[in-house]
Amino acid sequence: MPRKEMSLKWLIIGAMFSSVGMSFVWPLTSVYLHDRLGVSLTWIGIVLLFNSLASVLGSYLGGYLYDRKNPYHLLIGGVSGTTLTLIALTLFHGWPTFGIILFFNGIASGWNVAVVNSIGTSIKSEDSRYIFNMLYFAQNLGIVIGTSLVGFIYSISVTLMFVVATTLFLIFLIIVLLEFKPAANKSDKKVSDTEKTTWSSKSLPKANAIMLFTFFLSLFIIWIMYQQWVSNLSVYMTGIGIPLRNYSFLWTINGGVIVVSQIIINWISRYHENMILEVFFGIFLMASSFVVLIFAKTYPFFVLAMVTLTIGEATALPTIPALVNTLTPVEAKGRYQGLIQSWASAGRALGPLFGGLVIEMSSYTALFIIATSAVMLVLIGVIVLWNILHGKLVMYR
Incomplete structure (x- = not known):
């Protein structure tokens, strides 16, 4: 069978x-x-x-x-x-x-x-x-x-x-x-082809649509700032005398911390279920990692910043697709999961260019201050809109 x-x-x-x-x-x-x-x-x-x-x-x-x-x-x-x-x-x-x-x-x-x-x-x-x-x-x-x-x-x-x-x-x-x-x-879901084709984003409750757009925009901004780690930080670190191999090792730390964090998060989620708090906590840690970078001049500070970033990333980034899943009906789950990846990819595409322009016009410190401010504004925006809208949100299975 x-x-x-x-x-x-x-x-x-x-x-x-x-x-x-x-x-x-x-x-x-x-x-x-x-x-x-x-x-x-x-x-x-x-x-x-x-x-x-x-x-x-x-x-x-x-x-x-x-x-x-x-x-x-x-x-x-x-x-x-x-x-x-x-x-x-x-x-x-x-x-x-x-x-x-x-x-x-x-x-x-x-x-x-x-x-x-x-x-x-x-x-x-x-x-x-x-x-x-x-x-x-x-x-x-x-x-x-x-x-x-x-x-x-x-x-x-x-x-x-x-x-x-x-x-x-x-x-x-x-x-x-x-x-x-x-x-x-997947059509266990009992949705006919006609319903799938005729479903329009206008059918989505207004509160859900606003919250979904907030999550997409948040991912776009977060990924623009995250890309500074991938693109411009290697030049900054080597410029202050830290070997390139030490920068590469930060990504080994990133992978290891994600693996350990996911094990702990999955264990905690068996006993406590509050996805939006995980998103708040994760975004806060990601913003904090850029605060550390403002003052980082020696390798241990970069390690601390990377660990902070990674715990935040491992907490917030997988939880946002899960929340988007609960805010979208079965007829449109694919569309909105695709949009998550699209907005994240757009942020990744623009990140190196954005960072390069800021560094050329000002400095690395200015870039880290802008990144901190941008991710903190994302956090404030998500908290405020969630508190205003959560009573009106329609949750789907």
Whole structure:
């Protein structure tokens, strides 16, 4: 007898293979293009911007189509698309072919994350917060595994790096083909195709629509500021005499703290359930990490800032999709999960450019002060609007 519901175990395993595979592509894109192919930093910035914009497009399309089409077929299409782009990168990784293929890879990877998260909303046997915590845990564990191996494999051969990534996505594709068929049964929800197609965002209660937009805008701003850690902080730290390997080790700490934090958060969530408090606490810690950066001049301060950022990230970022899930009806869960990824990807796309402009016009200290202020304003906005609207919000299963 076929399973009625998608297995969370296979969803998590699939998400992890996808995350490890993509971790063989994005961390070394800039280094490879600049050092091996001699591409200018301006062109690299353009390539990364278009890759992020492609991810925004893929996330939106994947989420939008989830509500209208068979999720099983959508994920087969997305994973197949990613696999094909990785095969293309294995064969053709010169310039400008690399940049063009990376654009299509961005569409496919955004699509996959949106569809996987949307499938998570269809699992009713587990609490939605637990599902999104575990997906976040798997995706970050994948990044830890991938980024710890990619430097070693890159030093052997660039081609080998893409061969390994392709192999991981072929395994993911086999897992999808064999274990994701129950995802097609999401129409257990008893929603007809006509209802899915005719459902309009006007049908959403006004309070829900305002709160959802607040969460999307919050993610956009948070990710713009978070990207300073990824893009500009390495230059700042090396500029004050801290070795690059010490900066790289911060991301090992980030991965480790996320894994430990998720275990603790999942344990606490069995006994206490208040998702919005987790969001408040997480955003507050993320803002606090930038306060530490304002005064950081020695490595222990950067470690403290990273640990603070990571605990905040691990608390708030997986909880927001779970809250969005409870604020959206079954006809539109995919659309709104896709929008989460789209707004986050847009923030990631603009982050390095925003930081670069602030540094050029002023200083790193000014950037950290702006980041602190922006994330604190996000926190105040979310608290105020939640307190005004929470009595009018309609909660869905």
